[in-house]
Amino acid sequence: MKYKLILLFAVLLNLVVQAQNRIQHTINSDWQFFKGYTSKASDNVNWEAVTIPHSWNAVDVMDDVPGYYRDTACYKKEIYVPASWQDKDVYLVFDAVGISATIYINGQLAGAHKGAYTSFNVPISEFLRFNDNGNCKNQIFVVANNTFSEDIPPLSADFTFFGGIYRDVHMVAVDKLHFGMDKLNSNGVIWQSPMVNTELAELVLKSAFTNNYDQNVKASVRHIIYDKMGKEVLQSNQKYTASKGEISTIEAQLKVRNPHLWSPEEPYLYRLKSQLIMDGEVVDQIENPLAFRWFEFDAEKGFFLNGSPYKLIGTSRHQDYPGLGNALEDGRHLRDVELLKEMGGNFLRISHYPQDKTIIEACDRLGILTSIEIPLVNRITESKAFFDNSETMLREMMAQYYNHPSLIVWAYMNEILLRPPYDKKSEAWKKYLKATYQLFSGLENIVRENDPYRYTMMVGHGSGNDYKEAGLISIPKVFGWNVYTGWYDGKSSSIGKSMDSKHRLCGDVPILLTEYGADADIRIHSFAAERFDKAVEYATDYHSEYLKAFYERPFINGMLIWNLADFSSETRTETTPHVNAKGLLTLDRLPKDPYRFYQANLLKKPFLKIGSKEWDFRTDLAKEDGDTFVEQEVQVFSNAKEIGLWLNGALLGQADVIQGIATFKVPFVQGENQVLAKSTSNEFTPIDVAIIDVNIIPKQLKNNPFPASGMNISLGDKRFYTDYHNHENWVPAQAYTAGSWGYIGGDVFKMAKSKRQGYGSNKNILDTDLDAIYATQQCGIEAFQFDVPDGSYTLVLHFAELLSDKEHEALAYNLDEGGKIKDEMLERSFDVLVNKQVVINQLSNKEHLVPEKAIAFKINVIVENNQGIKVQFKPLKGKTILNGIQLKKVN
Ligand code: GCB
């Protein structure tokens, strides 16, 4: 393809001299770390060797001790600086340190930074020792800290505030005349495209460069634009006199004819090379991505990309990984963007804070539109320091992410009225709302001044009236709503109506559904799934309701799933303590069924996957004695019209695909089952096979061999739970019937005054990974009986006191609860008998049965004379309880 180019305000300069690039490389290896405060690098404390990226919270956020290290830690490293750098400007660049950092070079204070999510540079030339005779050792000493500060956002949020030097550290040596390296750590060149269409793109290039020579210098700025194939398409050259010790700015205006447009479907990237030339020599050079696209949000018609209607659909993303905290190498960041692309997503909300550059670079390259935001979450502090830090963060974010063509929205607020610090009837509250208005209108102005061509966004929650009252809705160019109907409350099927009311509330401000999601734990399945049970089946259903409503409503400009992957949120509890489980992928990035659901609905290429494949060993209960199979529903996710399902080689049936799902009732037999799904309407659709090992528990235990892999039963529960570590399946308890097994008496435990789960507790049960089993319970149970054949058995009884008189802070993420939560706790004590013999004496919540802790007892039982096993619970004080029970036959 040929481009006809016009150069405006540009002079052609044909003297090209070998580019002497800046030197920039990471210095991530060989650091020393001390978890604590010490005043200098030479102190003899417990230094340990670490590599950057590093977080000191990689492990402690996941353990059962509440809280994590939020305090000071130190890092040090020796660097060697060549004598040739003596006439250069040398900087350290920190891509991010959580949460604040002070940097010393050779014992002298060199710089400091606040905020965990933006990069910063530290000019260090004046502190360096240069010497080529081996005496050029220099000491970097960093005091970092992730303590809570009223002045630094975020103050409160549903994610973990990891500490550490968790992104790359670079050494940079540049000529004394160089681009960028300013206070906001921008790279010195920004591009804007005020007008783009298929024939023409207007391009404005603004360069800022520093002259640290002790005299004014004559220089020129050259920009060269290359197309995707590396062919030069345009060049601009401008002469300039750079005043000494100052930052100079210069602007070039160019026009690109017939620009090749960028879109998620065809992410066509140009390259923008910018050079500073002095005495005919290139003294500094940087590169930026460049692309042409235009876009518009509309309050009625929705989003348009390059002139055509375009539904934005995608996810948000957090930046952590199990065992690593947020200290990830680039590969893992990149993989997340690929996974979003492989799902068929076209948008990433980089939330709730700027993330590693790898993310947005991948979005530019792979074709994912993005928004980016600073972490003003849940509440603000009405102080100058907080306002100033917020503003700096915003300016840094804009300076650092400006040139990414995938980026179309700057955002700076999430659910800021979620955690009101005052009573909503008080004067203080009114003042607070005014302060929020003042803060956010200020931030909005900063964005508009610095980037008139992108959109601005704020994100609210709940009913929205508070945001309206505070005047916040009319501030940004678009408003996002986080709506969790069907999760925190209400029904998933009401999402359409909820969005209709947001639409009315916002009038002519275009809206997006910026968050929605439901927890899903791939270890939990239920064929009668309900809100808060964490069953994968519930989440799939929830997402299908939302997707339907989205397609029916053009005014929903975009819809963003919360979240791409499960993520760390230390204060969370429930079946996955310390983790928010709304991810479409697990913490380890394994797909959950909702991810497959979106693939089936969004991908253009033929797609097919069998649902819940990872549930590859299952236990189910025979309905009648002698049943040789158990019937379970299997979903196949596909974009074909019709699917056939084969079970162990025989065609079971065909089913139409409705909204990406074909549903089958599969009669699984004992042992291995091969499930094969194939499209019967499209030969190009891939085939999928799942091998599922099934264990059927006979209805009558008496006349049947006892199940070889034993029985694991969760009381007060309706779910199937898979313990992948122990290769065990837990089944929900049933009431006892003669010849079979089950509980006698009692009621399912329910939380008092909770709008949340219908049964079980939402607490983190300590000392166990079987939270799902321990958090559910039968109260007032009289007995549990197994009518098993004679033999030798191992019985395990699991208990947890779910009530506690400890006061719990209402969790930050609870959208429906506030204040402190305390149970009404009554004393309980009971004996446990097996076949009339006391096996546990006075199990009491004043003693061994410590509230919110798991306790298990393993007991050997010999069954003779056809008596079976009867476990009895005899109350001494209060009510008896049982949370789980396991039985294995030894011989
Ligand atoms: C929200 C928040 C997000 C939480 C999410 C949740 O509205 O914006 O930070 O993680 O809800 O899962 O509750």
Ligand code: CA
């Ligand atoms: Ca249970």
